[in-house]
Amino acid sequence: MADYFWDFDGTLYDTYRGMVKSFVEACTAYNFSVERDQIYKSMRRTSLHQTFDKFLKQVDSKKKKMIVDKYQIIEKSEQADDLPFEGAVEVCNWVIKQGGRNFLVTHRNKSALSLIERDQFKNLFTGYVTSENNFPRKPDPASLNFLCEQYQVDKNNAFMIGDRALDVNAAHQAGIKGILFDPDDIIVAKVVPDRRIKRLLEITL
Incomplete structure (x- = not known):
């Protein structure tokens, strides 16, 4: 879970x-x-x-x-x-079936929420942080720490999924694991993700 x-x-x-x-x-x-x-x-x-x-x-x-x-x-x-990546909705559903929760952490404004609502999977997210919350930008872990505290997240069993090194950095600074989604092998950085994937469905394996 x-x-x-x-x-x-x-x-x-x-x-x-x-x-x-x-x-x-x-x-x-x-x-x-x-x-x-x-x-x-x-x-x-x-x-x-x-x-x-x-x-x-x-x-x-x-x-x-x-x-x-x-x-x-x-x-x-x-x-x-703009459309979800292949496997995004399936992985979100898989997380819930495993007894877990999905959270959204984005620098984008509430247009992100409008899109997931348009595509009918906003209900798969327990909580979220957008630019309107005025947290420092990632890799600062403040937004992650806020959600972890608000929803009593077990940091030993939590993951941040992102396509950039700063997402993994934010995860590690918050004390959770970082999954780097790098479909075209573009990211070259000192950060070492806990997992590196090319397809979102790899998360379920």
């Missing part, structure tokens, strides 16, 4: 397609050229915020804000096409 904490972007949902597309289009709208593949790798290896900082470091603050605002508008329109 184990509890599982899920990252949203790139773990529960395949949102990078829309995020990368939105990033490129927002930059292009302001005559700033970026490569899709480089943006994707940066988002996977660091974060959206760090990717903006890295690729727009030569852009003045006013123009950067305009690009970020444009990104948010485009990305919101792309959300209609």
Whole structure:
């Protein structure tokens, strides 16, 4: 009987397609050229915020804000096409059948909850933390610790599933195990996950 904490972007949902597309289009709208593949790798290896900082470091603050605002508008329109990864719903159901619970821990706002509600598996989650909760961003373990305390989670039998090193780091700092979901072998980091998987259904094996 184990509890599982899920990252949203790139773990529960395949949102990078829309995020990368939105990033490129927002930059292009302001005559700033970026490569899709480089943006994707940066988002996977660091974060959206760090990717903006890295690729727009030569852009003045006013123009950067305009690009970020444009990104948010485009990305919101792309959300209609965002879907769960293969096996996501099945694994969430499996967790519950094993007597465990699912929790959502995301830097995204409540749009994440709207998507899992749209796809009819919000009821598979016992609790969640979104950006509206104003916790420090992962790898800070504050959001995980909050949920563990609120729902009396046994940290010896709990896992964080994420697609980036920062998810595993957050898990370890919270005293739980970290599962790295790396479907395309992009993550190269010093962090050592307790498990490394390419398909979510591997969790059930």
